[in-house]
Amino acid sequence: MHADTSDAVIAQPVGMHRSCIRIGDVSIGLTADSANDVEPTREMTRFRTDRTDCDIDVSVQWTDRLQDPDGRKLFDSGSVWILREKDGGFVFDFASPAFGRQPYKRLSVDREFTKARLLLNRECPGDGRRVYPLEYPLDELLVTNWLARARGVEVHGCGLVDEGTGGHLFLGHSGAGKSTTARLWNSLRAAHVLSDDRIILRKHSNEIWMHGTPWHGEAGFASPDKTKVKQIFVLEHGDRNEVIPLPQTRAVAELFARCFPPFYGHGPLAFTLSFLHQITNCVPCYRFRFVPDESAVSEILNFHG
């Protein structure tokens, strides 16, 4: 295989093998010459879909080495990925100290995040395990950027469906209690937990619905199901259980602090804020200071706005 000489996005996917996954009603198609390169991981299997035309098409190729990155740097995550702008599209480079300075994979994608080419670097050895091309955070970056083009938003939260009281969304930073909340509701109420860490919000027929994702938290809950959002709670640790209504502006800010918008682009960022405003127009939002035991569940069950 020759060294990569061009990062131009290929208009049509190439390869003999294809698989598709669907997360938050966003379908991603993987195409490659090898069946191994398109086979979803065990966690992704539940999100597999039979549809062949996808919202985002990614063609996977291996290369002996990746050229030094060029293009205008737009954003540095400070961790594994850097975003650049090049040839009218975007280029994400993924690098790890384990492999040195060069990227271990590179994604070139069009501006609307519908067509992409993923180059995997043969010079970056793994530990013998099969490499899943969309491995985190690439899959989530694709989805969040696609959603930000006027379609939806992903939030840092635990979404669950209680048979008696409907869909509840609990937002929180790391350590706020999302996984604890998921475990409590699942054990006490047999609630169906869509995810204990990442939820996608979308609008269907003027209603806000939440979708489960494969990107779970410590409790390991991940479901491809979806439900209408009845209430949103912003989690905080507390000495006692307390539900406090949030003014709309404050609610938008709290949601924004717990979502994953593309910070590099004015358009996607503006849409995200607008969409959060729409969400708070439709769904009541509260701050929930809670004690991490069964009383927290009772507090919500007995809360009637």
Add this chain to the structure above:
Amino acid sequence: MEVVVGVEGGLSHYAGGLMVEDGAPQKKKPYESPKISVISLRPEEAVLGACKNSSSAGPVLGACTNVGPCMAPGS
């Protein structure tokens, strides 16, 4: 990292003495003085840069040397 929030309270769009939102006249809401609130932001989480793996119980960020699947990405 903290982010300054937009203004709470204040006046919405007025038309003929009635607040108009989404094209439908509504009852006049009581005036609230504008105030600025500060919200705490977690940038390392918001940029999808954090993960957990078997060797760490918290965000690993740029020091991550595990290139396998993250046990609990950024949770």
